[in-house]
Amino acid sequence: MRFGPFLKLYTSYIKDFSSSCATLDEARKKYPAFDAYVREFEASDRCAQLQVKHYMLKPIQRLPQYRMLLDDYLKHLPTTSPDFGTEDAPKALKIVSEVASHANDTIRNEESFEKLFHLQEKLVGSIEIVKPGRILLKQGELFKLSRKEPQSRFLFLLNDILLYTIPIQNGTFKLSASLPLAGMKVRAILTLAECITFNTKLGIG
Numbered sequence: 084m085r086f087g088p089f090l091k092l093y094t095s096y097i098k099d100f101s102s103s104c105a106t107l108d109e110a111r112k113k114y115p116a117f118d119a120y121v122r123e124f125e126a127s128d129r130c131a132q133l134q135v136k137h138y139m140l141k142p143i144q145r146l147p148q149y150r151m152l153l154d155d156y157l158k159h160l161p162t163t164s165p166d167f168g169t170e171d172a173p174k175a176l177k178i179v180s181e182v183a184s185h186a187n188d189t190i191r192n193e194e195s196f197e198k199l200f201h202l203q204e205k206l207v208g209s210i211e212i213v214k215p216g217r218i219l220l221k222q223g224e225l226f227k228l229s230r231k232e233p234q235s236r237f238l239f240l241l242n243d244i245l246l247y248t249i250p251i252q253n254g255t256f257k258l259s260a261s262l263p264l265a266g267m268k269v270r271a272i273l274t275l276a277e278c279i280t281f282n283t284k285l286g287i288g
Contacts, residue, residue: 093143096201097144101196104196105138139176142223146179154176157172160172184255196213199217200213202239206248206256207257207258209258212241218242220242221238221239221242222237222240223237223238236249237256239249243263244261245264245267246262247259247262
């Protein structure tokens with residue numbers, strides 16, 4: 084209980100996490116030497132092939148672990164323990180749970196950010212898809228009908244745009260079209276003529 088108030092520091096860290104990541108990204112773009120050092124560090128054995136942002140997320144990930152540990156401790160607390168029947172352990176669990184709930188929301192947001200970040204690395208071109216509030220919802224392969232044989236295409240559905248891409252090699256994709264979802268309508272396409280009309284109107288291939 085003595086250290087309970089210090090857990091509030093986690094709240095500040097969680098609150099500033101996104102801005103800290105943005106500051107790191109900005110510094111890497113602004114200072115090439117710093118970016119080169121970060122890349123070298125991330126490629127080293129001590130980084131275990133993880134990015135710096137993964138380690139920045141570690142303190143936030145610890146909080147749910149603390150909650151699980153305390154919850155398990157209370158469930159298996161023997162009657163002979165000095166903590167049995169006292170309010171210290173339940174109060175500690177309550178404090179950790181409150182901060183951990185906030186941490187879980189941040190972890191979910193950062194997991195969405197990581198998905199966008201990895202998608203950004205796979206896209207060939209200068210498009211910037213990592214933006215605040217943007218979420219990757221679905222992704223999947225489809226085949227474009229052609230005269231010779233079906234051609235593979237890959238769609239990435241975000242909460243505000245639809246990315247129509249062409250698989251290239253080594254898991255990378257060339258962006259063919261970026262379609263805003265605003266005003267977009269979905270309907271079933273039943274005939275080949277409608278498929279051709281759909282491609283022609285969008286100007287994608």
